[in-house]
Amino acid sequence: xxxxxxxxxxxxxxxxxxxxxxxxxxxxxxxxxxxxxxxxxxxxxxxxxxxxxxxxxxxxxxxxxxxxxxxxxxxxxxxxxxxxxxxxxxxxxxxxxxxxxxxxxxxxxxxxxxxxxxxxxxxxxxxxxxxxxxxxxxxxxxxxxxxx
Numbered sequence: 001x002x003x004x005x006x007x008x009x010x011x012x013x014x015x016x017x018x019x020x021x022x023x024x025x026x027x028x029x030x031x032x033x034x035x036x037x038x039x040x041x042x043x044x045x046x047x048x049x050x051x052x053x054x055x056x057x058x059x060x061x062x063x064x065x066x067x068x069x070x071x072x073x074x075x076x077x078x079x080x081x082x083x084x085x086x087x088x089x090x091x092x093x094x095x096x097x098x099x100x101x102x103x104x105x106x107x108x109x110x111x112x113x114x115x116x117x118x119x120x121x122x123x124x125x126x127x128x129x130x131x132x133x134x135x136x137x138x139x140x141x142x143x144x145x146x147x148x
Contacts, residue, residue, distance in 0.1 A: 033128035064117030
């Protein structure tokens with residue numbers, strides 16, 4: 001009589017199955033490894049590598065823009081925002097440029113100069129997410145400082 005009163009959950013009627021749980025939740029707002037130039041490749045810290053990438057891209061774009069002689073009517077000291085896409089192959093694609101109306105009227109050729117500058121920037125190692133190269137988008141502030 002005592003055997004029938006005990007609960008059935010004490011008995012295991014199924015075999016112990018080892019089930020591997022796969023992590024299917026992917027955070028698309030971050031990457032495991034940021035894009036990298038050759039000069040940043042030896043840096044191991046994730047944040048330092050991202051800072052190196054940003055500093056290098058600013059330097060390279062600045063060097064390319066300074067090769068061109070820009071003429072203006074009045075002095076300009078403004079920040080424009082350039083949205084860059086770095087595809088899984090490590091190529092740069094100019095997405096959008098956000099600038100003031102003054103920049104657009106004073107420097108109408110700035111868009112084409114930025115596109116040409118990106119063509120001369122060396123290829124980068126793309127960002128990595130779970131061991132796979134992925135496309136990333138960056139918003140880069142660029143200061144345009146010109147005197148007449």
